[in-house]
Amino acid sequence: MITLQDLRKVYPTRSGEVVALDGISLEIPQGQIHGIVGQSGAGKSTLIRCLTALERPTTGSVIVDGAEVSALSEAMLRQARRRIGMVFQHVNLFEARTAAANIAYPLAIAGVPRAQRATRVQELLDLVGLGDRGDAYPAQLSGGQKQRVGIARALATEPAVLLCDEPTSALDSTTTRQILRLIRDVRDRLGITVVIITHETAVVREVCDAATLLADGRIVESGPLADVVTRPGSPLSQALVPVPDVGVGDQRALVQVSAGGAQTQIAHAMHAIATEPDAHVVAGAIETLGGVRVGRWHLDVADGDRVAVLGRLRAAGLAIEDDAA
Ligand SMILES: Nc1ncnc2c1ncn2[C@@H]1O[C@H](COP(=O)(O)OP(=O)(O)OP(=O)(O)O)[C@@H](O)[C@H]1O
Ligand SMILES: [Mg+2]
Incomplete structure (x- = not known):
């Protein structure tokens, strides 16, 4: 058109x-x-x-x-x-x-x-x-x-x-x-x-x-939008679902993770984060975009276990967007 x-x-x-x-x-x-x-x-x-x-x-x-x-x-x-x-x-x-x-x-x-x-x-x-x-x-x-x-x-x-x-x-x-x-x-x-x-x-x-x-x-x-929001590292997605700013000051190793799809996928991602002992959420946002649910979180991940933690989150279907490692 x-x-x-x-x-x-x-x-x-x-x-x-x-x-x-x-x-x-x-x-x-x-x-x-x-x-x-x-x-x-x-x-x-x-x-x-x-x-x-x-x-x-x-x-x-x-x-x-x-x-x-x-x-x-x-x-x-x-x-x-x-x-x-x-x-x-x-x-x-x-x-x-x-x-x-x-x-x-x-x-x-x-x-x-x-x-x-x-x-x-x-x-x-x-x-x-x-x-x-x-x-x-x-x-x-x-x-x-x-x-x-x-x-x-x-x-x-x-x-x-x-x-x-x-x-x-x-x-x-x-x-x-x-x-x-x-x-x-x-x-x-x-x-x-x-x-x-x-x-x-x-x-x-x-x-x-x-x-x-x-x-x-x-x-x-x-x-x-339904495609954009599930692309890892997508600048549009980051602009559309911004995670609240977190002070970098005393945060050791912030990692941005995201998930997109049906509500059950978001719930699954949240469960994986919540049950991960060596990471905790410092900020997050969940939105519906183009009929797709998208969640994005800043996690504070303990330094020593970083590789293992990110591996487990990845295996749970989360996209790791901003891996400082
Ligand atoms: N008539 C013009 N002559 C010379 N430069 C121009 C002209 N119109 C636009 N530009 C330049 O082209 C570029 C794009 O301008 P444009 O107006 O399309 O931006 P925009 O995205 O609409 O910005 P805004 O959000 O501020 O409206 C700018 O660098 C602007 O200075
Ligand atoms: Mg303009």
């Missing part, structure tokens, strides 16, 4: 070239909710701008919904953009127009006759849970409700792909969860492909099926 092939974007600046994307190849299947995470400057916004063809790649190709957007003429591009919905952190609604009129706007641009517009707008309002608020002006809506209008507006032209750039960063945690649930619900009903750019790992944990970690314009790691 979305294919990126060896995508490179270089910005010429006065002080030299900035390589914002450096050989990105990525396949996002239809109906997937895919999170793009990475630190500030990693290239997330550049990537989303290339997907909408607001930015032309320096080299490489971008194929969205069967069309190579990197090669389309301006006229073809306007057509193709209708198949791409955008949701932003700041919704930017027309303040002087009602919610319904805001949602109708892209329909008018697309040439949908007035009579059909009203029906479609009501369907969209219903879809985002604002069925009875179509007459409200933006100033009369909460932040979460405004984002719902933004999502309805993005879906108006029946896009195949929904691109979300920090869709919940301006919202509190309860509203964030509601909006993410709405995005998932929309995907389930419409089968739309969703890309979410976010600096919040909680967003990925909550809603994404798969994720890509970017750093310095390159992919560090990518994959379905």
